[in-house]
Amino acid sequence: MRDVEAGVLNAIDEVETVSLLAETVGVPSVTGTDAESELQHRFARLLTEAGMDVDVWKLDLAGLAARPGFPGTEAPRSEGYGVVAVTEGEGPPALALQGHVDVVPTGDLAKWEGHDPFAARITGDVLHGRGACDMKAGLVANLAVARAIKKAGVRLARPLAVHCVISEEDGGLGAFATLARGHTAQAAVITEPTSGAIITANAGALTFRLEIAGRAAHGATRHEGVSAVEAFWPVFEAIRRLETERNRDVPDLSRPDLSRPGLFRGDGAPYPIEVGTVRAGDWASTVPDLLVAEGRLGVRLDEDPAAARAAFEEAVADVADPWLRANPPVVTWPGGQFASGRLPAGHALLDEVGRAVADVTGVRPAEAAAPYGSDLRLYAAGGIPTLHYGPGDVRYAHAPREQVELRELREVTRALALLVVRRCGAL
Numbered sequence: 001m002r003d004v005e006a007g008v009l010n011a012i013d014e015v016e017t018v019s020l021l022a023e024t025v026g027v028p029s030v031t032g033t034d035a036e037s038e039l040q041h042r043f044a045r046l047l048t049e050a051g052m053d054v055d056v057w058k059l060d061l062a063g064l065a066a067r068p069g070f071p072g073t074e075a076p077r078s079e080g081y082g083v084v085a086v087t088e089g090e091g092p093p094a095l096a097l098q099g100h101v102d103v104v105p106t107g108d109l110a111k112w113e114g115h116d117p118f119a120a121r122i123t124g125d126v127l128h129g130r131g132a133c134d135m136k137a138g139l140v141a142n143l144a145v146a147r148a149i150k151k152a153g154v155r156l157a158r159p160l161a162v163h164c165v166i167s168e169e170d171g172g173l174g175a176f177a178t179l180a181r182g183h184t185a186q187a188a189v190i191t192e193p194t195s196g197a198i199i200t201a202n203a204g205a206l207t208f209r210l211e212i213a214g215r216a217a218h219g220a221t222r223h224e225g226v227s228a229v230e231a232f233w234p235v236f237e238a239i240r241r242l243e244t245e246r247n248r249d250v251p252d253l254s255r256p257d258l259s260r261p262g263l264f265r266g267d268g269a270p271y272p273i274e275v276g277t278v279r280a281g282d283w284a285s286t287v288p289d290l291l292v293a294e295g296r297l298g299v300r301l302d303e304d305p306a307a308a309r310a311a312f313e314e315a316v317a318d319v320a321d322p323w324l325r326a327n328p329p330v331v332t333w334p335g336g337q338f339a340s341g342r343l344p345a346g347h348a349l350l351d352e353v354g355r356a357v358a359d360v361t362g363v364r365p366a367e368a369a370a371p372y373g374s375d376l377r378l379y380a381a382g383g384i385p386t387l388h389y390g391p392g393d394v395r396y397a398h399a400p401r402e403q404v405e406l407r408e409l410r411e412v413t414r415a416l417a418l419l420v421v422r423r424c425g426a427l
Contacts, residue, residue, distance in 0.1 A: 239273055
């Protein structure tokens with residue numbers, strides 16, 4: 001290892017990094033809330049203190065919504081901010097480290113140990129709290145790298161960029177706005193949780209809304225009506241059949257090969273369809289005349305989202321039920337619309353990240369794909385080769401047990417530091 005690499009690694013302050021993660025988890029930056037903006041401004045200040053040139057701008061929400069390729073949103077918001085920091089150096093950034101500041105809502109507080117999801121509780125070598133792995137540990141790792149470079153006194157030959165974005169959880173508005181502003185890089189690493197693997201491809205996810213009609217009647221004479229709840233059941237069964245069909249013959253690969261359809265090791269349903277919310281009726285003793293269900297449709301790698309939407313709409317329309325034939329379900333597509341995305345086959349970034357990780361951990365990381373949508377597809381569509389590598393296990397994301405191993409935070413930070421020095425070069 002070269003002296004400059006060792007100097008940057010030695011400059012990483014692990015205690016400070018853990019403390020910063022706890023503070024960051026303590027900001028309740030739920031998508032669309034004021035705290036989301038608060039955290040953006042906090043990271044802008046921290047990146048400025050790390051010696052970077054920081055661009056902070058207020059998003060033109062109406063203008064972005066009118067742009068081609070707008071990814072959609074789900075959370076109501078009155079404002080949003082972009083934050084991009086860049087080091088000195090010639091030409092466009094050789095690398096961007098990207099992370100989102102927003103987190104999903106907490107759910108039932110009684111399900112959280114201690115009942116405070118934002119308390120950043122540490123037990124042993126694990127930090128618990130909403131956003132711990134998705135993805136504030138990754139955000140903090142990005143900042144820790146920038147701080148270490150400054151502390152070590154290293155001048156990079158080519159710029160490093162750090163992108164902090166909002167609204168990833170509900171569609172990717174922040175990444176979309178960052179690219180629309182003209183920020184770019186020759187490659188990008190999104191520090192989403194990857195459990196030590198390198199994620200080179202994402203499936204997509206489209207938010208759908210179903211409206212199922214019924215016919216109201218008094219509950220005492222329910223046979224005079226048609227329950228929208230009962231009418232929904234054959235639609236739900238059709239959705240489950242479609243899920244099985246869309247996941248048939250998905251390979252369980254034993255080795256990386258981006259020329260094949262996927263890299264979904266051990267995942268029998270990498271393109272799931274799930275109904276997340278169901279609302280019906282407005283009175284306990286009335287047959288419900290409307291059911292509204294919302295959910296997400298998995299998009300296969302390289303599949304046109306329009307084709308995925310058409311397959312879903314066809315499956316719903318083909319339900320063989322006399323009531324539904326006369327009263328067809330209404331399908332709309334509000335909210336986030338994640339296409340799939342992947343790193344170009346053979347791109348050098350995969351090997352560069354793999355070597356940096358191996359030099360830190362002693363183990364060459366596996367390559368895989370993820371069944372969820374992310375900002376990767378927006379960066380890839382914008383011509384920026386992108387992959388995921390970050391601390392945490394996605395199985396803890398969005399759950400009341402959300403947590404991150406601090407060992408992973410340390411290892412990822414060190415691997416990213418090596419990657420930055422090697423890809424950007426040092427003067």
